[in-house]
Amino acid sequence: xQSNGAIRGPDTxxxxxxxxxxxxxxxxxxxxxxxxxTQSEDVKAAARGLxxxxxxxxxxxxxxxxxxxxxxxxxxxxxxxxxxxxxxxxAWTQAFMTHLVVFNTWGYINSFGVFQTYYVTALNxxxxxxxxxxxxxxxxxFFIGTFSGRATDYGLFRPTVFLGSFLQVxxxxxxxxxxKYWQLFLAQGICTGVGNGLxxxxxxxxxxxxxxxxxxxxxxxxASGTATGGIVYPVIVQQLLPKIGFAWTVRIQAFVMLTxxxxxxxxxxxxxxxxxxxxIVEWSAFKELSYDLFxxxxxxxxxxxxxxxxxxxxxxxxxxxxxxxxxxxxxxxxNGVGLFGRLIxxxxxxxxFGPLNVIIPFAFICGLLLYCWxxxxxxxGLIGFAVTYGLxxxxxxxxxxxxxxxxxxxxxxxxxxxxxxxxxxxxxSLTGPPLGGALIQNDNGRYLDAQMWAxxxxxxxxxxxxxxxxxxxxxxxxxx
Numbered sequence: 001x002q003s004n005g006a007i008r009g010p011d012t013x014x015x016x017x018x019x020x021x022x023x024x025x026x027x028x029x030x031x032x033x034x035x036x037x038t039q040s041e042d043v044k045a046a047a048r049g050l051x052x053x054x055x056x057x058x059x060x061x062x063x064x065x066x067x068x069x070x071x072x073x074x075x076x077x078x079x080x081x082x083x084x085x086x087x088x089x090x091a092w093t094q095a096f097m098t099h100l101v102v103f104n105t106w107g108y109i110n111s112f113g114v115f116q117t118y119y120v121t122a123l124n125x126x127x128x129x130x131x132x133x134x135x136x137x138x139x140x141x142f143f144i145g146t147f148s149g150r151a152t153d154y155g156l157f158r159p160t161v162f163l164g165s166f167l168q169v170x171x172x173x174x175x176x177x178x179x180k181y182w183q184l185f186l187a188q189g190i191c192t193g194v195g196n197g198l199x200x201x202x203x204x205x206x207x208x209x210x211x212x213x214x215x216x217x218x219x220x221x222x223a224s225g226t227a228t229g230g231i232v233y234p235v236i237v238q239q240l241l242p243k244i245g246f247a248w249t250v251r252i253q254a255f256v257m258l259t260x261x262x263x264x265x266x267x268x269x270x271x272x273x274x275x276x277x278x279x280i281v282e283w284s285a286f287k288e289l290s291y292d293l294f295x296x297x298x299x300x301x302x303x304x305x306x307x308x309x310x311x312x313x314x315x316x317x318x319x320x321x322x323x324x325x326x327x328x329x330x331x332x333x334x335n336g337v338g339l340f341g342r343l344i345x346x347x348x349x350x351x352x353f354g355p356l357n358v359i360i361p362f363a364f365i366c367g368l369l370l371y372c373w374x375x376x377x378x379x380x381g382l383i384g385f386a387v388t389y390g391l392x393x394x395x396x397x398x399x400x401x402x403x404x405x406x407x408x409x410x411x412x413x414x415x416x417x418x419x420x421x422x423x424x425x426x427x428x429s430l431t432g433p434p435l436g437g438a439l440i441q442n443d444n445g446r447y448l449d450a451q452m453w454a455x456x457x458x459x460x461x462x463x464x465x466x467x468x469x470x471x472x473x474x475x476x477x478x479x480x
Contacts, residue, residue, distance in 0.1 A: 081271060084212045091210035091218070093267055098203045098222030100264040101161075104168060104257050105196040106397070107229010109137050113313045113331040114237045115188075117324065118246070120314070123181055128437030131310055135433045136189035137196060138306065142426030144197025149419025152202040155274025158265075164198025165261040167191055169254055176250035201419050208405045208418075209271045216355050216402040220346025223398035227342065230335025232256070238328045282416050290472035291407055291417075294356070295424050297464030298400055301363055303428035304454035305396065307436040308370065308389055309334060312382070315447055322379050330382055334390035341394030346402065354480040355402035356472070360465045362395040367458030374451045406480060407472070432457075 085091050112134035119130045151160045171192030178184045204219060211218040233253055240249040285291050312334060313327035345362065349355040369389045376382050404418045439450040473480045 081273070084210050084215075084271075086210075086212045086214055090269065094207045094210050094269065095218040095221040097264045097268045098207045098219075099225040099228070100260050101199050101203045101268075102222055102225030103229035103232075104165075104225075104260050104264075105141060105200045105229075106223075106226035107231075107335075108168075108172075108192070108233050108253070108257065109134065109141070109196070110226055110230035110309060110335050111233035111237065111331075112137070113310055114234045114328055116310055117313045117317065117327060118237075118241070119181075119184065122246070123184075125181055126437070126441060127311070127314060128434050128441055129181070131433040131437045133185055133189040134310060135306075135430050136185070137193040139426045139430035140190070140193030141196040141200050142422040142424075142429060144194060145201035145419040145422030145426075146416070147419070148198045149201045149205055149422070150416045152205050152270070153275045153416055155270075157202050157206060157270045158268075160202055161199050161268065162265060164195045165265060167195030167198065169195075169258045169261060171195060172250060172254035172257055176247045176254065201422055203268065204401050205418050206268070206270050208401070214350050215405055216346040216349040216399065217343070219402045219405075220342045220398045223346075223394075223401070224339050224342040226397060227335055227337070227339035227394065230338065231332055234328060234332055234335070238325070238332075282420065285417055285420060288407070290468045293464050293468035293471060294403060294407065295421050297363075297461045297468060298421060299424050299428045300457050300461030300464060301366075301396060301428075302425045303432040303461075304370065304436070304457035305366070305393055306429060306433055307450065307454045308373065308385075309393070310433045311436060311440070311447070311450075312386060316379070316382050318445060319447060320377070320379055320382060322382075326379065330386045333383060334386040334393075337387055337390040338394030338397070341391040342398030345395040346398055349399060349402060355399045355406050356465070356469050356480045359396060359399040359403060360462065360469060362392045362399070363458060363462040363465055365392045366396060367455050367462055370451055370455035370458060373455075374448055 116127065116130055116134065119125065119133070120127055123130070148160050148164070151157070171187050171190075171194075174187035174191060175184060178187050204222060207218055207222055208215055233256075236253055236256070237249055240252060309331075312330050316322045316327040316330050317324060345358050346355075349358040366389065369385065369392065373385055373389075376385050400421075401418060404421050407417075436450040436454060439453060440447055443449045469480065
């Protein structure tokens, strides 16, 4: 393709120019620079600038112009946008919009501790049965990530996120009408859970394509929506439930969620062109031992990670005999400190160490804290546990998507590879909280067995992460 010079008139146009995708308007004399106007509409506009006789001559019996348009459209679909901008208004806007999406997904899920306490009393169901509602939400959020992540790579980001946002809001509105356990399970567990799964993975995958050196920080900004949402939604329940009742309290949550969703949908944008080919599951990823060990480790970690978040309120009320208001405050603390737990470690990962190197010690500390939870015997001690566990657990939640991205060399596969890890984690999140509740029930309401199980699961997961890091980079201090 020519890149310089001028064409004096339409008579100098020839078949070769058109086949190279060069278009010229009848009023223009300058050849358009390469890669500036590549869309097929530009070629069509150039064609419209020629009179019918010239078009007939150019097109000829072989349909040259039609071939040019077809080839140009095909070529435009696969233009490499270049390396991630790693900053700028549009990139940071995506990080903030992801924050709003996570506000509506994990923020709402992490407020389930409030519902756990209320449902046990209002519906007269055991804690292990009630926790299935929350764990199904997390299961669907992660499991559907395999399909929503691949849909993002395919080019269906906006339809997927729009449908997910609609199901989220619908599920919360239907929850406000529920009076029986099965109704809550379908509305809050299934409907909202499916919606969460359709929006969460695509947004994290998209924001990871805008950043390279600052990827962990950007994902941390997005993931910190868990903290802000985990404060706002429980506060709505705490302040309004005694005054206006369950139904209208949940409806107000739904209106908040609807407003946030509209804002996010208005600004979210993808950067990479669609990857039409490729399977839903990239089986070749499982040939990478570091990826396999990391996935196993995160399964074990997430198996127990949400146990404390779900049951800290019940522990305070049933074991320490604190008021319901105080137990909700403990949940607000464990969610609120997560804002710092998602930003500071992610910044350290970007600046100095890498996400896998940072997440390993945080997994160890979380396991240690779950063991130490058994020694808590006072309300003050429970607050101290809530602060420390909330910080370190939030770091794990905020860092693990960055680790998946760091183990992915081809960013066009970020969506499907992240979705695969999410699906593995989904089964851990589905069974973990109910298993903890069953251990409490089996121990006549005591928490020791469940606390020891949770701590041990974190510790084994910690060992798997060390193994993944050694396989990937050896025993040295290399950044990863």
